[in-house]
Amino acid sequence: MSKELTAFERSDGRWGLRNHVLILPLHSAFSATARKIADESNGAVAVSHDWSGEVDGDFDRIVKTISGFAANPNNFATIFITIGTPNELGIIELARKLGLSKAEVLNVAELGSMGKIAEIGLQMANSLLKEAKAVSRISAPWSAIKLGQECGGSDALSGITANPALGVASDRLVELGASSVLGETTEILGAEHLLAARAITPEIGARIVETVARYERSINYEGIDMRGAQPSRGNIEGGLTTLEEKSLGAAKKAGSAQFSGVFEFADQVTKPGLYFMDTPGHDTEQLTGYGAGGINIIVFTTGRGTPTGSAIVPTIKVATNTTMADAIPDLIDLNAGTIADGLKTLSDVGGELFDLILEVANGQLTKAEKGLHHEFSLSRMYNTIIR
Amino acid sequence: MSMKGFDHGNRGIGIRNHQLILPSVVCSTRVSSRIAKEMDAITFAHQHGCGFIGNDVGRITDFFAALANHPNVSSTLVVGLGCETLQGNELAAKLLSKNKSTNYLVTQESGGVQGTVNSGVAAATELKAKYPTPQVVLPRLHLGIDLSDDNIKVDEIVSALTEVGVDITVAASHKNSGLNFSDLMEAGVHVILSFPDRNQPPSGFPLIPTINVASGSPLHTAISQDFDLSADSSPEEIMEKINSVVNGELTKVEAIGAGEIIAGREVRSV
Missing domain, CATH: 3.40.50.2300 (Response regulator)
Structure with a gap:
C-alpha cells in the first residue's frame, strides 16, 4: 500500500507541495537585489529575468507568466519588488486573483533606494519564513498533485526507458485523481495524430493537432524548417535520428491515459486528468510556464543529463541510461537505465518513480533543489530587438 | 585625465x-x-x-x-x-x-x-x-552613452569629453537601456554613462561600469540615492565622476552586483 500524501492547504483550496517564500522582481534591474535578499535570508528563493516593462507583442504572455508563477500554490508568500507602474501593480493584482493569499510589496519609489529594499526585504522574508514554518502539512487528496512532464537532452533510450516509466507513473496518478500535463509542442511534432486519437472528444483531438500545426506555422513564418533544427545536435549525438523518432519517444511520457483537454501556455491547471499544454521545448521556459500554470511537481527525463531546476517547483530528474546516471550522479534522482540494462522491468521503474513522486511531494528534496538550481526564463513569441 | x-x-x-x-x-x-x-x-x-x-x-x-x-x-x-x-x-x-x-x-x-x-x-x-x-596607463578612453531618454541633450558633455580626447559612442536606437548597453558592449566601450528613460530605474551591465544619471522625473527623484549623478549635474561633475570610476570607484549598480544582460532575439524560442 502506498504512503499517504501530505501537502499545504491554501486558503482558496489549492494545495502546495512546498511552502516557499519567493522574492520576485517585477523589473530586470531588481534581479540582483532579489537574489541578495534570498541569499542572505533563512531560505527564501528568488528568480532573475530580463523583462524591464516593455509593452510589446509578448506583454500579455509575460504578465501571465510572472503573475502565475507568483501565485503557484507552492508559494507560502511572494514578495514583489516593483517600481510601482500600473502594469507592474497589475501583475500583483492578477496574482492575487489567481489565489496568492500572501502578497507583500516592496515599492522602490516609496522606499527610496535599493539599499532600503534589501534591508526591509530581508526582514520581511525572514518573518514570512517563520510564519511558513508554523504551517503544517496535512493529509491531502491525490488531486493535490499537479504533475508536469518534461524531457531534455533526449537520447536513443529516452523512448524506451525513462519516458515510458514516467508514462506508467503518470497513468497511475491520473487514475487516482491527480492532474498530469504533457507539454513541449516542439517535441510532439510528428506524433500529434497518436495523441489526438487518445482525446476524450474529437474536438480535443482536433485541438491537439491544431496546436502543433499552429506551432509549425509560427516557425515556418520565420522561413525556418523545424526539421532542420530538430533533433538537436545533442540528441543526434545521443543516437536519435529524426524529429519523428524523438517525438514518438517524447510522447511516451504521457502513458496511455486519455487526454481531457488542451491548455494554452501557462493556463491554470485546475482539474484532474491528463492534459496537453502548448509550451516551448526550451527547458527553463517550460519549467517556468508549468510553474505559472500552478503545476507543483515536475518529472524531467534526460538522456544527456541536466542540472536545471525551478525556484519553486521540485523537479525530479530521471536518467534514461546508466552510463550517464553513473557519470553525473549529483544531478540524477532516479536511473531508468536499469530497464535497458535488463535489471528491472518498465513496471518496476514506473513504480519506483511513482513512489519517488510521492516522497518528493511529501517534502523529500530533489537534487536540483539541494543544488539551488533556480532557473527562470520568460517565453517570448516575437522579435525583441525592435522595440 | x-x-x-x-x-x-x-x-x-x-x-x-x-x-x-x-x-x-x-x-x-x-x-x-x-x-x-x-x-x-x-x-x-x-x-x-x-x-x-x-x-x-x-x-x-x-x-x-x-x-x-x-x-x-x-x-x-x-x-x-x-x-x-x-x-x-x-x-x-x-x-x-x-x-x-x-x-x-x-x-x-x-x-x-x-x-x-x-x-x-x-x-x-x-x-x-x-x-x-x-597595470598600465589607459591611452584613450572609450565612453558609451545610453540615451534611452531622448529628452536629454548631451551635446555639451559630448563636446567637453571629445575635447579632452575621449572617444564616444552613443546608443539611442532603443528606449530600453538594456538593449542599448548590449550595443555599447559590442562597440567595446570601457564605461557607460546611462540616461535611463524617466520611468525606468537605474540599471547596469556585467563587466562594464555603468554611471546612471537621473532625469528630473518623479520616479528618479524618489530614488535619487540609487543614481550616481543628479539631473542637474554640470559637465565638469560628470567628467569628474567618469574619471573616478575609470580609476576604480565602483558605480552604484556595480557595488550591488547588478547587471543583467538583455540580448535581443529575432525568432520565438522553440
Whole structure:
C-alpha cells in the first residue's frame, strides 16, 4: 500500500507541495537585489529575468507568466519588488486573483533606494519564513498533485526507458485523481495524430493537432524548417535520428491515459486528468510556464543529463541510461537505465518513480533543489530587438 | 585625465580587471555562479544557448564572443552543459582564435555539478596565474552613452569629453537601456554613462561600469540615492565622476552586483 500524501492547504483550496517564500522582481534591474535578499535570508528563493516593462507583442504572455508563477500554490508568500507602474501593480493584482493569499510589496519609489529594499526585504522574508514554518502539512487528496512532464537532452533510450516509466507513473496518478500535463509542442511534432486519437472528444483531438500545426506555422513564418533544427545536435549525438523518432519517444511520457483537454501556455491547471499544454521545448521556459500554470511537481527525463531546476517547483530528474546516471550522479534522482540494462522491468521503474513522486511531494528534496538550481526564463513569441 | 588601465593583450586595455565565467547556456548559469563566487569573478544569468533557431544562434554566439573579447576582461572560462545548441567548445574555439586566455568545460563531461565547480575553479585559477595583467596607463578612453531618454541633450558633455580626447559612442536606437548597453558592449566601450528613460530605474551591465544619471522625473527623484549623478549635474561633475570610476570607484549598480544582460532575439524560442 502506498504512503499517504501530505501537502499545504491554501486558503482558496489549492494545495502546495512546498511552502516557499519567493522574492520576485517585477523589473530586470531588481534581479540582483532579489537574489541578495534570498541569499542572505533563512531560505527564501528568488528568480532573475530580463523583462524591464516593455509593452510589446509578448506583454500579455509575460504578465501571465510572472503573475502565475507568483501565485503557484507552492508559494507560502511572494514578495514583489516593483517600481510601482500600473502594469507592474497589475501583475500583483492578477496574482492575487489567481489565489496568492500572501502578497507583500516592496515599492522602490516609496522606499527610496535599493539599499532600503534589501534591508526591509530581508526582514520581511525572514518573518514570512517563520510564519511558513508554523504551517503544517496535512493529509491531502491525490488531486493535490499537479504533475508536469518534461524531457531534455533526449537520447536513443529516452523512448524506451525513462519516458515510458514516467508514462506508467503518470497513468497511475491520473487514475487516482491527480492532474498530469504533457507539454513541449516542439517535441510532439510528428506524433500529434497518436495523441489526438487518445482525446476524450474529437474536438480535443482536433485541438491537439491544431496546436502543433499552429506551432509549425509560427516557425515556418520565420522561413525556418523545424526539421532542420530538430533533433538537436545533442540528441543526434545521443543516437536519435529524426524529429519523428524523438517525438514518438517524447510522447511516451504521457502513458496511455486519455487526454481531457488542451491548455494554452501557462493556463491554470485546475482539474484532474491528463492534459496537453502548448509550451516551448526550451527547458527553463517550460519549467517556468508549468510553474505559472500552478503545476507543483515536475518529472524531467534526460538522456544527456541536466542540472536545471525551478525556484519553486521540485523537479525530479530521471536518467534514461546508466552510463550517464553513473557519470553525473549529483544531478540524477532516479536511473531508468536499469530497464535497458535488463535489471528491472518498465513496471518496476514506473513504480519506483511513482513512489519517488510521492516522497518528493511529501517534502523529500530533489537534487536540483539541494543544488539551488533556480532557473527562470520568460517565453517570448516575437522579435525583441525592435522595440 | 590620468587613467589607470589593465593590459589585456588582444582584448585591449581595460579599466577593470574582470575574469569572466561565461555560461554558454541557461543550464550552466548556476554552476557558473558558484565558480564565479569562489573566484570573485563576473558572471550573469541568462536564458539563451538552447531551444533557439535561425539567425539567433549566430547572433547570440557573436554576442557572447563580444562579451568575452571585451577589453575589461582578463580571461574567460566558458561553461557549457554539453547537449545544447550553442556548443561551448565552439564558442571557446572562436574566442581562442583571438585570445589565449580562454578555457572551457562541460558539465556532462566533468562529473556533474560539483565536479564542474571543482574543475571550473581549478581552470579559472590556472588562467589567472598564466595570464597576469600588467597595470598600465589607459591611452584613450572609450565612453558609451545610453540615451534611452531622448529628452536629454548631451551635446555639451559630448563636446567637453571629445575635447579632452575621449572617444564616444552613443546608443539611442532603443528606449530600453538594456538593449542599448548590449550595443555599447559590442562597440567595446570601457564605461557607460546611462540616461535611463524617466520611468525606468537605474540599471547596469556585467563587466562594464555603468554611471546612471537621473532625469528630473518623479520616479528618479524618489530614488535619487540609487543614481550616481543628479539631473542637474554640470559637465565638469560628470567628467569628474567618469574619471573616478575609470580609476576604480565602483558605480552604484556595480557595488550591488547588478547587471543583467538583455540580448535581443529575432525568432520565438522553440
